[in-house]
Amino acid sequence: MIYYKHILLFITVGFLLTFTACSDGPKPDEINIDEDLKCTRNGSPAPEWVCKNVEGDNIQTAVGQSDFSRIGENFMLREATVSGESAMQKVVYDYIDMRLSSIARHIGGIAAEKIDMAIEEIAVSVSEMKRKDYKQIKLWTNPTDSSIEVLMAIQNKKINKDVRVHVMHILKENDTVYNAYLSANGENILDEFLPLN
Numbered sequence: 001m002i003y004y005k006h007i008l009l010f011i012t013v014g015f016l017l018t019f020t021a022c023s024d025g026p027k028p029d030e031i032n033i034d035e036d037l038k039c040t041r042n043g044s045p046a047p048e049w050v051c052k053n054v055e056g057d058n059i060q061t062a063v064g065q066s067d068f069s070r071i072g073e074n075f076m077l078r079e080a081t082v083s084g085e086s087a088m089q090k091v092v093y094d095y096i097d098m099r100l101s102s103i104a105r106h107i108g109g110i111a112a113e114k115i116d117m118a119i120e121e122i123a124v125s126v127s128e129m130k131r132k133d134y135k136q137i138k139l140w141t142n143p144t145d146s147s148i149e150v151l152m153a154i155q156n157k158k159i160n161k162d163v164r165v166h167v168m169h170i171l172k173e174n175d176t177v178y179n180a181y182l183s184a185n186g187e188n189i190l191d192e193f194l195p196l197n
Helices: 002-022 073-107 109-133 156-171 175-183 186-193
Strands: 059-066 135-141 148-155
Touching: 059 073, 059 156, 073 109, 073 135, 073 148, 073 156, 073 186, 109 156, 109 175, 148 156, 156 175, 156 186, 175 186
Parallel strands: none
Antiparallel strands: 059 148, 135 148
């Protein structure tokens, strides 16, 4: 009986090995560097900025979009700009949050605690206040579906200026906190993370 079990096991294993050896199995996706790494939107080749591939150390950017509308191009442009402003507001919020968190880590102590507690308030306030400064700098119309995309941008120094005003107001509310900020070389840290040039 044991002999038959061994023979049956041997035949089963042999069958499985033969079956799997004959099967190619799924092929991995092949990437065509010339085609797959290009920016496209709804099947149409698009400028790189449409895919948020934007280089620039001193600016924040976001893309706004509007579907085709029979109302006309001016309406679509307004829609895309509003979409871009909302996207920019999120980008600027995240930028401020990251910068202030870094400043707080480098300063430490009670000054850092004060900044940490104010990050949310400052990020919301400045990102909303700067909406008027978000500029539409590029526009692209998709030839496939006539939708439009706009690239919005703002210079970091314009954000930094307002953030610094808020931070200094908070730090100067209390002499002990402000002196701790100065003792921690806070002015240089602020210049490093929120430069004005």
